[in-house]
Amino acid sequence: MKYADEYRDKELAIGLARAIHAKADPARAYRFMEFCGGHTHAIARYGLEDMLPANVRMIHGPGCPVCVLPAGRIDMAIALAERPEVTLCVYGDLMRVPGSRGASLLKAKARGADIRMVYSTLDAIALAEQNPSRQIVFFAIGFETTTPPTAVMIRAAEKKRLSNFSVFCNHVLTPPAMRAILDSETPIEIDGFVGPAHVSTVIGTEPYAPFARDDGKPVVIAGFEPLDMMQAILMLIEQVNDGRHEVENQYRRAVTGSGNQRAIREVAEIFELRDQFEWRGLGSIPASALKLRPEFAHLDAEQRFVMAELVVADNPACECPAILRGLKKPVDCKLFGTACTPETPIGSCMVSSEGACAAHWTYGRFRDHQRRLAS
Amino acid sequence: MKYADEYRDKELAIGLARAIHAKADPARAYRFMEFCGGHTHAIARYGLEDMLPANVRMIHGPGCPVCVLPAGRIDMAIALAERPEVTLCVYGDLMRVPGSRGASLLKAKARGADIRMVYSTLDAIALAEQNPSRQIVFFAIGFETTTPPTAVMIRAAEKKRLSNFSVFCNHVLTPPAMRAILDSETPIEIDGFVGPAHVSTVIGTEPYAPFARDDGKPVVIAGFEPLDMMQAILMLIEQVNDGRHEVENQYRRAVTGSGNQRAIREVAEIFELRDQFEWRGLGSIPASALKLRPEFAHLDAEQRFVMAELVVADNPACECPAILRGLKKPVDCKLFGTACTPETPIGSCMVSSEGACAAHWTYGRFRDHQRRLAS
Amino acid sequence: MCLAIPAEVIKLLPDDMAIVSIDGVSKEVSVALIEEIAIGDYVILHVGHALTKIDPEEARETLDLLRQMGAAVAEVAP
Amino acid sequence: MCLAIPAEVIKLLPDDMAIVSIDGVSKEVSVALIEEIAIGDYVILHVGHALTKIDPEEARETLDLLRQMGAAVAEVAP
Amino acid sequence: MSMHQRRLDLKNGCVDLSHGAGGRAMAQLIAGLFHEAFGNEWLARGNDQSAFDVAAGRMVMTTDGYVVSPLFFPGGNIGSLAVHGTVNDIAMAGARPLYLSASFIIEEGFAFADLKRIADAMGEAARAAGIAIITGDTKVVERGKADGVFISTAGVGVLPEGLDLSADKARPGDRVLLSGSLGDHGVAIMSKRQNLTFDTEIVSDSASLHDLVADMVAAGGQGIRLMRDPTRGGLAATMNEIAQQSNLGFRLLEEAIPVKPAVAAACELLGLDPLHVANEGKLVAVVAPEVADAVLAAMTRHPLGRDAADIGEAVADDHRFVQMATSFGGGRIVDWLSGEQLPRIC
Amino acid sequence: MSMHQRRLDLKNGCVDLSHGAGGRAMAQLIAGLFHEAFGNEWLARGNDQSAFDVAAGRMVMTTDGYVVSPLFFPGGNIGSLAVHGTVNDIAMAGARPLYLSASFIIEEGFAFADLKRIADAMGEAARAAGIAIITGDTKVVERGKADGVFISTAGVGVLPEGLDLSADKARPGDRVLLSGSLGDHGVAIMSKRQNLTFDTEIVSDSASLHDLVADMVAAGGQGIRLMRDPTRGGLAATMNEIAQQSNLGFRLLEEAIPVKPAVAAACELLGLDPLHVANEGKLVAVVAPEVADAVLAAMTRHPLGRDAADIGEAVADDHRFVQMATSFGGGRIVDWLSGEQLPRIC
Ligand code: SF4
Ligand code: SF4
Ligand SMILES: [Mg+2]
Ligand SMILES: [Mg+2]
Ligand SMILES: [Mg+2]
Ligand SMILES: [Mg+2]
Ligand SMILES: [Mg+2]
Ligand SMILES: [Mg+2]
């Protein structure tokens, strides 16, 4: 796969690993948060942890839009899907996300709700055209990456004058989440950020400037291939070593400073900021999510179906808030691997395979065991 | 089963058989038409033919409302059931009745039409109540026996103000069919009629008076148990022997002269005569069927769905017209048992197990074989 | 045609409904078409509706007649 | 997050659609979000939509840089 | 398996698509519900097949799919039926059943509690028959793509030496033995069908017949030509099948055929013929006239053959008619059921 | 059977409820379509079970239900799959498959033409494997209560003397051999799923593996600990199952595991791991290190094992982790698939 395989090269990885070992100052610890689940996945999938020095620790951030979707929004979607006239279209990742009391879309589907997995927003449009007597609702989730496809779909629905189509909007924004982590009450222990890859293809690198400038945190935008990650880590180490805190762009082949202007324009024309939005594991964050503009109210499922806002408290035993701030690790949670597993996730970090806890469970667990054996 | 088992007694049958043999004049032939499929069924089911003298021959009449329903009405029902919003409720017997070109409700159901078998008209009402978003149509068929239950259902639909319910009315009348047989162009060879049992519980014996009085044909109303049949045959033989032609009532335990007045009144208030109606095997017969009165037009499926009248010619090779007039027997038809079997019925006489051809196929075939062996 | 069987009324229900029994099988049916109905009556049951009551006197007489007709011949026949 | 892969545009279709190819797999996708698209372009594909074009120059430079970074240490390291 | 999972919520839980996806949820369902219910050493090994020792000789194999609706009915459920039915098809060869396999196709949303009742009934029926369900499979399909649960069982058994029962072996003069009253299963099922509901004391006759068969084989040996269980299509279908395959006819005696009054009444109510109604614990045997009395005596001594009767004989007939002398005194043909078994109005 | 019926309209006809009711229509469907396609002496006898001779020894039995959607896919259809899959579960014991049974559950409205294609594919696959489908069953359910057709096959086979493969027999130090590239079946199926449609040259690997297995057994004998076909849940599920049952861990080498580029690409597109994707013509064997080379050589000589590879080893591990050294140079766990295999966006 061109533009992917080259960045998975083992020989180059060995070189980069050597460079990281050489550059990392053994006298200090480097704690970098990779914001994105895509980065988390790359770390786990390719076993990057094995190639980093012990004093370079990666902290898995909240960067999976599925994981951060709170139980209340899942409950709302289930209630919507249970309406007899509604067919709810969802991305497959959402099916197992827990609502309150063990509920999930997968279970709601099993119990009779009409829920369809779609691959693309365009599939939802096709479904609405094919089923004029049903109300097709698209469960829109995702960061800045996934919002433009929703915008394209809304334009198509308008053009086709679909009266049986609407959107349950849950799009969220990455910079406010980074801000929330940095502004956390308990001081966080993060020396720099691996910045989003595909979010940045849309919004560019500029929105991260404040974190470097105002918070003094180095940020390196990085692709999702393992060499991208390693190069970004090396760049972060160099910034730390140099005492710099800048926004750098490792993922230059796909990310520019100002992003995809067409996509940004489309999104701005269709969506506007919500005052507040609840994030699983992070709590309520101001101006961190989007809703449809009043001009598109007729396509807004929350209005069409007068959906009541549901808020469900996170499980207090879940350590996600601390894990997402770099203060704890999955194994520090007493529910990890017992009550909380990928089959029965409790907190945001276990929900998708890219959550910190799920990634550790799925790919990394054996290292705890190895460490225990070693000690 | 009280009021049934007593009339199935073998000892009494032997006595009656003796009496019939004794009374039947060996010098002449007695050709009686049992109008009803119920009688045909009793003859076949209990093997009555074996107990009658060779010169007493029973001719199976058109008295099965399923058999006489023409292919065009089945086609109309199929077209109705194929409408996406319609659920068609039918009595089980209708499922295999052939429409044109091999079509049937069973096959239409297999191909996706929503067709439900019901046991009673009340089931159709329940279905309409349970499925407010679907159009429930009851495929009403039957002679005078089955019309009052349809009337009860229509009253219930009115009372419950069911807006998603209607009736595809195919109720037909027995006296006009008897009239059509008697007025047939080719002279018929029938010496008397075993008159309807359950039709007569509703309409009484009076409507048969003209056939005795004007046509000189003895009529004996008889129950459907085998002893009822044998007694009626004996009574017919006696009338013939005596040169009488009267309406006699063998089925006095359930039939009176004037019938069930309440049922007659209900039917009269809801239904009115059609000018003409097509009978499979008999052709178009004037004033032989019912439709809803204008006051009930809103419950008439033919009006609600603007159903086009479909007329399909009977297969010209089918000998039903002659068989129903007593002129031929099933084995005289060259399609019998080859192209035409109960699995693939072509004419009305093969459609239900009570048709002349089906009854002979199902229960009596072996006698042809025996006769062939004997000769 | 018109499959119908004798059934005994064993319970009256509201809305012109009743429970009938046939040799250990019972079923809820409509008696809306019958003028006056009482427990113990036998009715002719067709597609879930009672069509008419059975007259026990007439039933007995028919049976008697049947017996006589058969017996008469038995006596005269050789 | 945001599963997305590089794909080559092999055919342009009406209504802002295109066929892309990934190592012997081809799929119809939307290119409505891309300003100017041509056959042979590589795009980043996400939920059936092309999000951005890949800049082949930058891609090559990044790889060169990666090589240099590894090689540099290899030379200096013992 | 220790797999860090929450226990199956057997009370309120239900099957979802993950239980068919080959992951941990499926492994848990199989271990926690099916192995639990069927409990035997073969399943415990957790392989995709099971092995067993055989002696030299002749074996039989059969399969049936079970799609009964409703799933639970008076006298049993789809699980007990799926064991009895397949055991019986083995037994009808005169064979002793040994092992069953079970393939489940489950609709998402199906309650664990119902699935457990079904699996428990299977386990119980298997133990009662002295056999084991040694291998199985579980699939889950989307809602609306099944009807609760379908079960296909297959079975193997061993034949006593020298026994070769087959439907082509009837000879004119053979007697037809029926093990008991007709129509109980079909009537019990229909009494619970939507839109048909009636009340009756009749329960399904569903039962494993191999033990009765063993007694019959002991009594009749190679004088038994064939046995068959009159399931779908009833006695009528069975006799016609045999007539076709043996190229002869039958003469049955209606008077000799046991039918319970309530079954007869339900059939009159629905316009059905008891000879067309399904049975799940009855068998028909065609036997040489010399052994008929001995086999019948063995049948009536067995609890499942208490009401057994000699119901007629095989006759030479190129037309392969199944005829019946009616209890009224006449004769008729007993034909296959035409089309589906539908309640009739006329 | 001469039953005075119109011929089945194999071109335009379809199954209706009468074809499952035990009457003449059913008999005709079975004779005209299934017997025709499977054509063998056992079915011709028309019994509800079939008999065969066995020698003293050890046999295996297995069953699987097939609910694949779409029914027809690149490289096969549900019929060929229903033979291959069950043959393979027999073969995974090291056994030689002998006989299959087939239970069909058909949705009314299913086209005869499609049913015939499926039955023909089954017959062909069975003949190619040198086995016979000797007994079967057909049920028809109402529209909306199935998904076209479901097939459950069961099979029996004979074990070579002394062979006892079982998933609890892996020992630390054993080698893991994989017979070919992963994910072809699952990707071929997914490429035709509604809402997922993509184009690829990939066809299902569906195939009967017993012949390959015989060669392996000849080469490795009792040095073969166990074999398993990585179907639902893919290689990941299979290795974890074995780890659980043998109470040990595995270390696999990602570099050694063959995955076709188009399969890898499709997996990237859908966010799936090729190790979780189903295969229907591949096997994993865990073998003693002494015989590993000989068995692998036998595999690569067989057309169905051309791309066979030694992909890792069993290791002592109380945690039963399946670990993998990634081709990038790091290490990871290979876990079961969680929940259902869903395309992902992230
Ligand atoms: S293991 Fe589960 S409960 Fe614990 S921190 Fe992770 S997600 Fe939260
Ligand atoms: S056999 Fe068929 S075609 Fe011939 S007369 Fe009878 S119904 Fe008509
Ligand atoms: Mg069988
Ligand atoms: Mg069977
Ligand atoms: Mg059965
Ligand atoms: Mg299996
Ligand atoms: Mg059987
Ligand atoms: Mg199996």
Ligand SMILES: [Mg+2]
């Ligand atoms: Mg298998």
Ligand SMILES: [Mg+2]
């Ligand atoms: Mg399989």
Ligand SMILES: [Mg+2]
């Ligand atoms: Mg069967």
Ligand SMILES: [Mg+2]
């Ligand atoms: Mg297997």
